[in-house]
Amino acid sequence: MCVGLPAKVMTMKDGMAVVDASGAKREVSAELIENLEPGDYVMVHAGIAIAKITEEDEDEAEDLLEGLL
């Protein structure tokens, strides 16, 4: 039940966002994130977008190790 999904925002309407999570389209609440726009990436959990994320996630994780060690 706790799995979060990264997803891309397709459209926005009345505080709800239609997102694409690896090809599956879902409508989620955008209540917690200000100024969400189509094209943004979000982390979705239990029907709600909980955080905005950057698109190039894997690359960032790679640089991260360098920065943290």
Next chain:
Amino acid sequence: MKEQLKKAKAIIEGYDGPAVRVMEVCGTHTHEIFHLGVRKILPPQVELISGPGCPVCVTPAGFIDEAIWLALEKNVTICTFGDLVRVPGSTRSLADARSLGGKIQMVYSPMDAFEYAKEHKDEQVVFLSVGFETTTPASCLSVKMAKEAGLTNYALLAANKTMPGAYEMLKDSADVFLYPGHVNAITGNALNRKLCEEGGISGIVTGFTASEILTAFAVLLKKFPEGKPFFVNAYPRVVTEEGSIPAQKLIKEWMEPCDSQWRGLGMIKNSGLRLRKEAQDFDARVKFSIPKMEGRTSPACRCGDVLQGKCRPTDCKVFGKGCTPLHPIGACMVSNEGACSAYYQYNSRGE
């Protein structure tokens, strides 16, 4: 494999420092760590403990009893995450209640439960609100939407929990905690920093992809031998220092702290959330005057010891025999994210 991943893997495999106990707090981490085969590349002196961060596993039997009572005695439609349906209550599960005529509806989110209530105004609908900081905002939002829509047939049976009390209680069970990234996405890092600075508890905020998990292990195995408590946010693409202010506000608006019963761990002070007095109309316990239910768990089940790292699932006498994912005796065998279920699933494949 990409360069950095190779490097992380080399650090992990080459670890020759002192023995270290690492607790993954989050059930999704437990599952992913097995799935990615991380256990197989860890040197023997690194011990992994599966902590209590699977909401299903720590939901007490009494909570299931309350839900069953609502379904069977009050004809309430129960909306729930699917994982809870097979969790054993004192004498039966929600799946049993369903075969006795109880109306049990599976949903993916509290908002779906709200939608269901909106479309079925002739039914009383209760959402089983379990979960940690990550799930709680969605529950609160569903109440807010119900209020705005003027619904009088929607309520929560709340067993929401917060992690700080559990970290505090488990601090001697491990040397380093892998903190659940999505909890920190909501709460921010202040508490974890404080635990490190004042309590000497080391931890690392971790994401959920292969590279994020391997990176976290590489970092912790570099830092641990230095002998100083450390805190690292290894999931900065999602977790900011201050967390989600709108989510924190939303929770505060609808819920307040209370003591909470954790299956296997007992009562932990201030580790739960209940609806505020002003939101009582949406509190199933008030609305339906649910009688107090103590809840009993099977004496054979050692979930509590498993969650504290005192034993492994395989040390439980009924593991894989009386207790399997199809016929779980304890909650840790029910959800994919439970420690016993993860052990069962991967050991039975010979891994």
